Amino acid sequence: MTEPKKYSPAIEASLAHFRSIPWVNDVHLSDNAFQIVDGNLSRAITQPGNGHSLTGETWNTEKTIAHLITMYRPAAPDREAGQNCGGGELRRIYTFGTGLNAHPNLLHGGVIATILDSAMGNVIHQALRPRGATFTVLLNITYKKPVSTPGTVLVRSSVVQVEGRKIWARGAVEGGDGEVHATAEGMWLMAKANL
Template sequence: MALVSRLQMQAGYHTLMAHPDFDLPWCKRVLAHPGILWSRKSHEGASPERVSNSLFEWTLYGEKGIRAHLAFRRPCKEPDSINALEECFLVSIGDGLDGMTGRAHGGLSSVLLDHISGHSAHYADPRPVSPATATMTVDYKRPVNTPCVILVRAWQVSYSGRKVWVKACIENGDGLVYATAKSLFILARSERL
């Protein structure tokens, strides 16, 4: 995933940043941080045949599902992080992903945590083939009430050979944590010449 300049971000993310669900004071604070490195625009213009992660980028998208999301990296302040940056998704969720009325399905939290953790593991050593999840332990702290906007974050905590350990969390704008995860990812083998 190529990072884009702030000027490209302003042009490419303008529509998503203007999404009414991101018009919350805490979202504006997060998005205004000067240390943000914007990742490519997600979903817009994508078709199911051209997307590598169709579950996240296509299937879950919609007015009642994932209504909008922004992907970016920013400085990491977690004490156990081995990298200066963390991966972040700002995600607007509708009520079509509920497991119980008004409450997001717990599997959605797992999908979001796995997806962002994979992004973090990939940046440990970017290779053409994405890393694979070997294990992931999720601790559910409280329900995610829908509709809502959440922040999903991930950071690397250990890297050895092809193994990358990643921690991640889902939180609201006040830092209230809904779920945490610790995952082990295995990087693809290097191609042999």
């Protein structure tokens, strides 16, 4: 009998929280094609305390982003090329408090843009494993329905196209009923390798 995988204490706490939400547990946490990403880049302070501080520190409270978990499903290998050509799907589940509101009990649109940018940037790293940093150069967002707070949402993201150093990705914010709150398309640029 195999013991269940153990994660960092923060991930274990978020897993316990998300298992108590039926639509998250029954649909997303039970999907064995997706693996939980431990060492969540959005919650880990990097570059000696200066990187990822927005979601790793400032927005890492019960009133802001109370819980966050990232899951990834790689794309099937390209049969002709024999390699993964991107295309996997990343899912992030967020539970928000009321500390990031614009209007009463409505999540600020800038926060929605930020979580889309973050999830889309992270799927690039999961799918392509670039050697260097990537930077957002274009992000188009369509807001369809407000996100109520406190509450939980799912963000899906995937790589759409790669051309040289340019990478295109898309994402969506969804509620528990599957209704889409916002969609995004964007382009990232891989940093030039140091010579």
